[in-house]
Amino acid sequence: MPLFEGIILQSEKHAVVLDIGQKFTKCGFAGEAVPRYIIPTTVSIDENQNLSLYDVSDAKLLFKAIKVFLHSIFFKYLVVSHRDRKVAIVEPLFGTELFRETLAKVLYVHFEVPNVLFVPTPIAALVTLAIPSGIVVDVGYKETTVIPVFEGEALINSSQVHLRAAEAIENNLRRLISSRCKIKREDGTIVSVCDTDLNLDQNTLEDILVRLCFVSPIDRARRIADNLKDLATTEPPKPPPGVEYPLGGSQILIIDGSVREAACEAFYEIDGDMVNLATMVLDAVAQCPIDTRTTLLENVVIIGGTAMLPGFKARLLGEIKDFAARPSYSSRFPVKSVKYHNLPGKENFIAWLGGAIMSATEAISLRGLSRDQYMQGVKLQDWARLASVQCDTGRKI
Numbered sequence: 001m002p003l004f005e006g007i008i009l010q011s012e013k014h015a016v017v018l019d020i021g022q023k024f025t026k027c028g029f030a031g032e033a034v035p036r037y038i039i040p041t042t043v044s045i046d047e048n049q050n051l052s053l054y055d056v057s058d059a060k061l062l063f064k065a066i067k068v069f070l071h072s073i074f075f076k077y078l079v080v081s082h083r084d085r086k087v088a089i090v091e092p093l094f095g096t097e098l099f100r101e102t103l104a105k106v107l108y109v110h111f112e113v114p115n116v117l118f119v120p121t122p123i124a125a126l127v128t129l130a131i132p133s134g135i136v137v138d139v140g141y142k143e144t145t146v147i148p149v150f151e152g153e154a155l156i157n158s159s160q161v162h163l164r165a166a167e168a169i170e171n172n173l174r175r176l177i178s179s180r181c182k183i184k185r186e187d188g189t190i191v192s193v194c195d196t197d198l199n200l201d202q203n204t205l206e207d208i209l210v211r212l213c214f215v216s217p218i219d220r221a222r223r224i225a226d227n228l229k230d231l232a233t234t235e236p237p238k239p240p241p242g243v244e245y246p247l248g249g250s251q252i253l254i255i256d257g258s259v260r261e262a263a264c265e266a267f268y269e270i271d272g273d274m275v276n277l278a279t280m281v282l283d284a285v286a287q288c289p290i291d292t293r294t295t296l297l298e299n300v301v302i303i304g305g306t307a308m309l310p311g312f313k314a315r316l317l318g319e320i321k322d323f324a325a326r327p328s329y330s331s332r333f334p335v336k337s338v339k340y341h342n343l344p345g346k347e348n349f350i351a352w353l354g355g356a357i358m359s360a361t362e363a364i365s366l367r368g369l370s371r372d373q374y375m376q377g378v379k380l381q382d383w384a385r386l387a388s389v390q391c392d393t394g395r396k397i
Contacts, residue, residue, distance in 0.1 A: 015117075015359040016078060019090040019352035020103075022054050023141035023166070024305070026352035027073050030088065030359030034345065035352050037077045043069045054142070059098060066106045074111070086115040086364050090355040092140075093120045093147055093154060094161060100380065108374045117359065117368035118380060122147040122154055124354025125303050128344050133292070134299035135284060137277075137316075138351075139306040141166045144277065146284045150292045158287040160280040164266060166306045170205040173213065173263040180259050186250035193253070204247075212243050212255060215264045215311035218318035264309060268319055278319035282329050290333070298339045305348035313340060 015030040020041055028035035042050045043065050053069060056062040074082045087107060091100065100118075107113045122136035126149055133150045146160040177200065181193045200208075216224070220237050227236040240257035247253050267277045275283075281300070285293050302313055317338060324335035345353045358364065369378060 013085055015086040015088050015364055016074075016080065016082075017088045017090070017352060017355045017359050018073070019121075019349070019355060020053065021140065022052075022143075024348075025069075025073075026090075026349045027077060028352065028356060029078070030356050030364070032356055033353070035349050035356075037073075038349065039073075039077065041069075043072075054099065057098070059102060062098065062102045063106060066103055067110055070106060070111065082111040082113055085113065086117070086359070086368065087113050088117045088119060088355045088359040088364055088368075090119050090121055090124050090351050092138075092145070093122060093156075093159070094145065097382075104374065104380055108371050112371065115364065115368045115370045116374075117355075117364045119355050119358055120154060121303075121351045122149050123152070124351045124358065125301050126152075127354035127357050128350055129301065129341055131299055131341075133295050134301050134341070135281065135296045137281060137300065137302045137304075137307075139165060139277075139302070139304035141305075144280070144304075146280045148284055148288050148292070148296050150288070150296070155288055155292075158284050160284045162275060162277075162280060164271070164277070166206075166209075166304075169264055169266055169306065170202060170209060172266045173205055173209055173259070174200060176259045176262055177208075177253070177255065180256045182254045182256075183247075184244070184252040184254060190254070198247075198253075208245060208255065209263060209309075212245070213260050213263045213309065215267075215309055215315045216261045217311065218315055218322065221265065221268070221315070264312070268315065276319070277316060278323050281316075281320055282323055282335075286329070286332055293333055294336065297335060298337060300338060300340050301343070302340065303343075303347050303350045307347045 014032075017026075017028055017030055017035075019026040019035075023041060024038050025041045026035040026038050028037070040050075041053050043053065044050060045061075045065055045068055051065060053062070053065055056065050070082075074080060089103065104116065107116050121138055125136050125138075126132065126134050132152045135146065135148045138145045138147070142163065142165055144162050144165045148155040148158050178193050178198075182190050183193055183196055183198065184190050223237050240260055242257045243255045243260065245253040245255055270276050270279075285296055288296060302316070307313065317340070320338050321335070323329055324338075329335070343350050369380065
């Protein structure tokens with residue numbers, strides 16, 4: 001599919017672009033290089049405080065929550081009238097039907113927006129690079145997805161999804177802090193965290209993860225793993241320095257250096273299904289047609305805020321090459337090279353940027369669904385069942 005289909009006349013008001021993630025929402029306008037705001041995907045309604053939109057399963061409550069959330073975006077953050085602005089939604093490929101249909105209902109029925117364009121996250125990520133094919137590794141908050149895209153079509157049957165994502169890393173960090181770290185009290189005494197009632201919230205864990213944690217190179221990680229297996233014969237590498245992290249009041253959390261590098265190892269540990277992040281990439285490629293595999297591996301696009309951790313990309317590249325050389329994969333297909341793309345923006349909002357680019361072209365009018373069509377019963381395109389079919393409007397997506 002063509003990535004650019006002509007520039008909209010400058011007299012038309014810029015569309016609103018939203019990327020409603022499981023942890024944060026990016027909002028801004030078409031044609032801009034960065035989102036205006038990045039805000040938590042939470043809302044406070046009635047007695048529910050900081051309610052995550054993706055945790056709501058009741059249709060009526062979800063409608064109310066999305067309505068309040070979008071109202072704050074339109075009038076508090078972007079300060080625009082919704083009735084004369086087209087809207088582009090960057091959405092996950094495997095989002096729930098309830099959330100998608102409720103979001104559309106709020107936009108079309110309550111806010112009466114004239115046109116809405118739904119863009120799948122992997123397609124939006126590739127738009128920023130102006131390439132039609134690639135494999136998109138999206139490290140989200142609740143799940144990590146690996147989705148191959150070839151000539152503008154997402155290869156659904158080859159995609160991989162795993163719950164090992166940022167939330168799992170934060171939970172692993174909580175466990176490591178509880179077992180290995182200490183607290184310095186106001187009087188100077190130092191006690192183990194496990195001997196206190198310290199309970200870190202998710203925001204504090206996220207701050208510690210972003211500020212202090214990193215991903216070890218593959219060689220160093222292998223040495224640490226070998227030492228844990230055989231303490232007598234393998235010498236462990238020198239641990240990184242510990243760090244003092246101020247908590248509320250006068251307490252200081254002393255974070256051991258081993259915790260800083262061990263927190264993210266969950267991404268690369270083999271689980272009971274013999275899966276980690278590197279095998280997800282190789283399994284996705286292995287399930288693609290033979291003539292697409294080389295192109296996909298030479299166009300790897302990594303997105304998501306967790307991918308911004310120091311050492312993340314280098315470690316993933318090393319893990320992919322290591323597993324590709326093993327008989328379980330080398331006997332199925334040879335891996336000649338694996339190449340990353342340098343993104344034109346930060347990994348945490350690159351999908352939003354793709355939506356902003358598409359919204360600045362005629363794609364938002366040609367591929368979007370107007371309010372009149374929606375009110376006449378035309379259904380939203382289900383990306384997970386696309387398979388090059390004609391949509392209800394008669395246009396090929």
